[in-house]
Amino acid sequence: MTIGVVGMGMSGLRTAMLLEGRGYDVKLFEARGRPGGRLHTIDEGHGTLYEAGGEWIDSDHFRIIELLKEFDMEPEARPTWPQRVVFRGKTATEDEIWNNALEDDLRVEAAARELCRDLKAPAWANTDHAELDQRTLGDFLREHTQSDEGLWWVTAKYRSDEGDDLDKIGLLGWLSGYMNYLDREGDVMSAYRVPGGFRGLCEKMVASLRTTPCYGAVLHKVSQDEGGLWLHFERSKERVDHVVLTLPPPALERVIFEPALTVRKRCAVEACGMSRAVKISWEFDRAWWIDDGWGGSMLNDGPLQQTWDGGLGESPVMTAYICGSQAAEWARLGDPVMAGLYELHQLCPQASEHFVRGWWHDWVTDKFALGAFSHLAPRYVLEHMEAIALPESRIHFAGEHTASWVGFIEGAVESAERVVKEVEAATG
Ligand SMILES: Cc1cc2nc3c(=O)[nH]c(=O)nc-3n(C[C@H](O)[C@H](O)[C@H](O)COP(=O)(O)OP(=O)(O)OC[C@H]3O[C@@H](n4cnc5c(N)ncnc54)[C@H](O)[C@@H]3O)c2cc1C
Numbered sequence: 001m002t003i004g005v006v007g008m009g010m011s012g013l014r015t016a017m018l019l020e021g022r023g024y025d026v027k028l029f030e031a032r033g034r035p036g037g038r039l040h041t042i043d044e045g046h047g048t049l050y051e052a053g054g055e056w057i058d059s060d061h062f063r064i065i066e067l068l069k070e071f072d073m074e075p076e077a078r079p080t081w082p083q084r085v086v087f088r089g090k091t092a093t094e095d096e097i098w099n100n101a102l103e104d105d106l107r108v109e110a111a112a113r114e115l116c117r118d119l120k121a122p123a124w125a126n127t128d129h130a131e132l133d134q135r136t137l138g139d140f141l142r143e144h145t146q147s148d149e150g151l152w153w154v155t156a157k158y159r160s161d162e163g164d165d166l167d168k169i170g171l172l173g174w175l176s177g178y179m180n181y182l183d184r185e186g187d188v189m190s191a192y193r194v195p196g197g198f199r200g201l202c203e204k205m206v207a208s209l210r211t212t213p214c215y216g217a218v219l220h221k222v223s224q225d226e227g228g229l230w231l232h233f234e235r236s237k238e239r240v241d242h243v244v245l246t247l248p249p250p251a252l253e254r255v256i257f258e259p260a261l262t263v264r265k266r267c268a269v270e271a272c273g274m275s276r277a278v279k280i281s282w283e284f285d286r287a288w289w290i291d292d293g294w295g296g297s298m299l300n301d302g303p304l305q306q307t308w309d310g311g312l313g314e315s316p317v318m319t320a321y322i323c324g325s326q327a328a329e330w331a332r333l334g335d336p337v338m339a340g341l342y343e344l345h346q347l348c349p350q351a352s353e354h355f356v357r358g359w360w361h362d363w364v365t366d367k368f369a370l371g372a373f374s375h376l377a378p379r380y381v382l383e384h385m386e387a388i389a390l391p392e393s394r395i396h397f398a399g400e401h402t403a404s405w406v407g408f409i410e411g412a413v414e415s416a417e418r419v420v421k422e423v424e425a426a427t428g
Contacts, residue, residue, distance in 0.1 A: 048283050061410035087300070111144045160299075161189075163275030220233065228241070229241065276372065283355075288316075388402050396426075
């Protein structure tokens with residue numbers, strides 16, 4: 001029994017490993033020339049190493065933590081410096097935030113917890129909460145905050161995980177993710193990184209496989225006839241018994257299916273929101289933020305939105321992570337690296353003095369991702385979410401967008417576990 005797996009991001013790699021472990025022959029295809037997909041550790045040489053894509057693991061992302069352990073890799077704890085917070089020129093830290101912001105934060109949290117009490121899993125089972133599905137997270141935050149500081153603070157905090165403007169995020173979808181956090185103690189978000197970056201993990205996953213992956217294989221068409229199920233690439237056509245497609249939704253939309261996918265599936269793929277997130281990374285000749293008694297993490301109300309110490313090697317690197325319409329504005333600039341350095345200089349004048357070189361990573365125009373990660377847009381949960389993961393005859397779907405941990409690396413691994421059970425059930 002041969003199973004095709006298309007896409008070698010975290011979901012495709014984990015799917016291939018699990019299928020081989022259950023005795024299937026796997027054929028693995030990837031459009032890019034490397035594994036990892038939206039996990040992309042960049043090594044610029046001379047000790048300059050950073051993540052251009054997915055980076056952080058929360059401490060309750062147990063699947064990815066277990067996977068690292070399987071390869072004898074220990075997740076590295078986030079530095080304990082408190083995050084700096086800058087709003088309208090005033091500076092605070094996240095653990096000593098202004099009182100009005102803290103009160104608003106607590107009000108939002110209490111309101112979210114209250115709404116979660118009535119919700120069930122999976123998210124699309126909440127058919128009696130259509131009004132929540134129609135509302136946006138942005139509206140909800142405006143309703144439960146009273147100060148400008150508070151509204152900005154909660155917006156900045158939640159935007160980071162959603163990866164886009166909060167008026168694009170459906171409230172029911174957000175609450176169904178928030179339910180994952182209800183039992184969390186303390187701040188366990190962005191708790192770990194992978195030492196040396198995700199590249200090492202992805203390479204180890206590839207090396208553990210029996211199959212030889214096929215790189216540079218862009219899937220154009222999936223067809224089925226009496227002869228079987230065919231995957232059509234630019235220069236070849238492969239026959240498989242079942243296929244697992246892990247392409248992000250906008251990339252999936254570009255594939256032709258003969259016979260066509262159901263209308264329900266096509267609508268779900270089209271309606272799945274893709275967040276706009278970009279990164280700027282700057283290398284410096286010294287970690288001036290450490291000299292300054294600060295860890296480099298900052299949330300600010302300027303166009304840079306969020307920064308952290310992004311260096312995974314010896315050279316100091318600071319990364320800015322920008323989401324939503326501001327990300328789209330950065331993408332329009334001729335030289336976002338230098339424009340970003342100018343903005344960073346406004347916040348931290350030492351930055352320009354120590355600058356060496358920098359890089360820009362735009363996932364919105366990346367042709368095999370077309371967005372950073374998926375989010376649950378208004379009306380998506382009740383109208384479409386259930387259909388996104390459903391198989392269609394011998395075609396199966398995985399990827400972070402098909403998981404309950406939507407958008408996360410953890411979701412990509414979760415989707416692999418789910419789809420492998422599905423293939424097993426379908427193949428007896
Ligand atoms: C800037 C950024 C920051 C992020 N930060 C975090 C974070 O801190 N924590 C976190 O948990 N998550 C984060 N994420 C999200 C995380 O990276 C993704 O959820 C996860 O890597 C998705 O894995 P996947 O396998 O589902 O998809 P992908 O990694 O996209 O894998 C799909 C694969 O399919 C391939 N493909 C596409 N089209 C075709 C085709 N036609 N033919 C063949 N192959 C094709 C792609 O090249 C890709 O390799 C971030 C993402 C970005 C972009």
